[in-house]
Amino acid sequence: MAAEQDPEGRAAARPLLTDLYQATMALGYWRAGRAQDQAEFELFFRQCPFGGAFALAAGLRDCVRFLRAFRLRDADVQFLASALPPDTDPAFFEHLRALDCSGVTVRALPEGSLAFPGVPLLQVSGPLLVVQLLETPLLCLVSYASLIATNAARLRLIAGPDKRLLEMGLRRAQGPDGGLTASTYSYLGGFDASSNVLAGQLRGVPVAGTLAHSFVTSFSGSEVPPDPMLAPAAGQGSQVDLAASVEMWLERVCGHLGLGVQEPHRGERAAFVAYALAFPRAFQGLLDTYSVRRSGLPNFLAVALALQELGYQAVGVRLDSGDLLQQAREIRGVFRTAAAQFGVPWLQSVPIAVSNNIDEEELARLAQKGSEVNVIGIGTSVVTCPRQPSLGCVYKLVSVGGQPRMKLTEDPEKQTLPGSKAAFRLLGSDDVLQLAEEPPPQAGQELRVWPRGARESRTVRPAHVEPLLRLWVQQGQLCEPLPSLAESRAFAQQSLHRLSPAHRRLEQPALYQVALSEKLQALVDRLSARGAL
């Protein structure tokens, strides 16, 4: 696994990857002399995705990379000028040219944290004009990353800890970067590896892959065969003609399986031999190009046994169609009898990998007790998050110049929570949001809180209090190194294990409560009553 790096040093997002209204509002703020007013925004979601009771926070690393690289280039400013009124004061564009994030401070949930509705994933403060401009790119970087990390975590919970989960959805993603984001954050959420080479190169995600049907169908068996000589694994001894050895083994395998020696497809066998010559230590057979039972399986066994004679051990088989669970059972049965028949014990435990539109339901089936499936490749269902393809994060102004701000709207659920806030996790009860100036809750001390949406307050006495938001960027400077992707992945699994089973349950879970402090609740009530005046 490569170290995490970006050889191009480029942030995924660029400053103009934003909604035009951010630029028009920037001009409005500037014209009103308010560009430098200190403002704070919160980025949060209103509802956990997929009908679950939790989400994983992700995307902070991309946000930090974006903020640190944030500069409008000349071409960017010129484009904005073309989209704004022609008589706009040129001094505004000078202001844009000088803009950076040196005045921006970010508090956030660490990558891989559990996140709940209304609790900020990010708090972004700084000059009003610039923190407004950041809205769209930050939403774009956090929303999907958190959604897919959560989706991957659910799939990991369904699969259990022992199945190897591969993400292979690049071709089903929303274009190139959708694929890169998907591969990165499905790994964070609990997958083991990705097919996406770029995610390996740029993000250090472990990559995996062997062969596709096209490799198999590209061989008819009548090609000029490749140099078929292969040296033994140990390096000692003379080379052997692998192709000839495979033909010899095929007779024995077909005899054992009760098949005619003409039945297995010779093009498929030629493809397996070619692959084995290139990857003698990592031979995998893709079994279902023609017929698993009559062709793929005997061809695989013949090649695996010929390699075994030279001291090589095949690493697996893959199925991509049909009833995967049932076929895996049958294949395991054949492996067991062949292991005994040919005196090759490792053959009975050759990993069986499967793929083909696997969703949560099919995954549960493949992960059931007694399943002989070892490796599961998931594409569309992890990348597109079909149960809910968007997390719906929002980025809302909560204070300007130290004064709380609140939106009311015509939909009560779209109201915002005013004021600069702190957030705490109370072990065994809730997350609590309170105003930043309030003293933190103390373990063992009684606390009166207002669960969101409830009409009554309640009293809690937390056994443990954990502050949730960490300071990552202060006035544009990184305050502490961000954890590596692999560290965040481990943290996500720890966080999930600490969550109670009732909240972790994927279907009809117990709702996790987020409560407001008395002071915050009073502020909400006061501003609501006054029409947010």
Added chain:
Amino acid sequence: MAAEQDPEGRAAARPLLTDLYQATMALGYWRAGRAQDQAEFELFFRQCPFGGAFALAAGLRDCVRFLRAFRLRDADVQFLASALPPDTDPAFFEHLRALDCSGVTVRALPEGSLAFPGVPLLQVSGPLLVVQLLETPLLCLVSYASLIATNAARLRLIAGPDKRLLEMGLRRAQGPDGGLTASTYSYLGGFDASSNVLAGQLRGVPVAGTLAHSFVTSFSGSEVPPDPMLAPAAGQGSQVDLAASVEMWLERVCGHLGLGVQEPHRGERAAFVAYALAFPRAFQGLLDTYSVRRSGLPNFLAVALALQELGYQAVGVRLDSGDLLQQAREIRGVFRTAAAQFGVPWLQSVPIAVSNNIDEEELARLAQKGSEVNVIGIGTSVVTCPRQPSLGCVYKLVSVGGQPRMKLTEDPEKQTLPGSKAAFRLLGSDDVLQLAEEPPPQAGQELRVWPRGARESRTVRPAHVEPLLRLWVQQGQLCEPLPSLAESRAFAQQSLHRLSPAHRRLEQPALYQVALSEKLQALVDRLSARGAL
């Protein structure tokens, strides 16, 4: 609207944006001496998305850009070496270093064409190793582009030709490039503009946007007011204090609406004044931050009437919560009475824009006869394609060295159609796939075809025959300029209008038939019977 350009000249995808198995297969082909074998792949989908009977082909421009830039850099080759067996022959990596698409030929449906199941969107031929490597990036570039273009086309059909449709889903996309792809291809599919500034800068998509709730909530009304002086639109005459004029108009508006002059939120009004000072020729009011009826609407009218005195005309209002259709009716009613009361006729037709999780059903409601909604902003539903978030395109080998290739598999619907093919649209009946060497069908002449999935052939006499696949890239060289995005958008609308209403219908449409020529059907039958030998 800016010219279409990419200031960084960079392709969205890079060669390593691929599945690892493409690289392992490349080594397999190379080891077998087959890297230069001439091969052809077809890129197609198996089922139209969203339960419809058509799709729009899109993404070709990105594919061509990708192919022309395709080179593995040293860092790329080094990364691949780290992921392949350590004893891999160094000559293989030299082969990769020299690789480009100078041997690759691409035939494709023009951007914006109607596409149907099994008909190739792309035919890619060239040296086996390189055309195999292209699989994942081409799928990634075509699948989502075609999906969202189709989704946008559906939404346009629902909205009808007169509503203005804005795509504003960047924050709901799969990361930065998902957003850029979405904005580009929803425009191709029939939207009028996007909020995404980068899509304007890089792709020439018209951009639109005004203000968000945060702009409104950022003003309390107690701020030091901006310089409130505004010159008349015509440039003649002395400047006027807009803020003072708005306060005067507010009294008249509140009198007309029967509201107390203290009811409209003064922070909201300050925000509207600030915005109007920055955009006197493009003032839009966002009405629902506090209360549409008691605050947003009277504040908007006061500012619009004050601007009107100076010769400026407000360009619209926007609603983002509540019952959009009903509120639009009420607002239109108020505009009509205010237009009469204050003698300002244009006020009755101020465009009303709406947004807020609008999906196909809500769009149909907003587009119904008598609706007073003029502009509709759609984010999540266009970008995430929630009815079907992936098109499921595949890229299958159809011939090597001039010999047809076919995959059978354990699922009959995953079988491929062998052979290098041509495709024709027969006016009034079907699309027909035939072998490349067959003479094209002739208008007015009888033709025997086999509808896919049918057991019987049928005879057709097409009134008109249209070849579908155009040669765009021959041996790495672009053969003709690609149409601009706007041209492709117009072509998509023409294509849709030519489609019969029975196929164009969005719910339970008549299936469009794709048929095979007799020779192609015979080849399929022969290869299937022989187990694709």
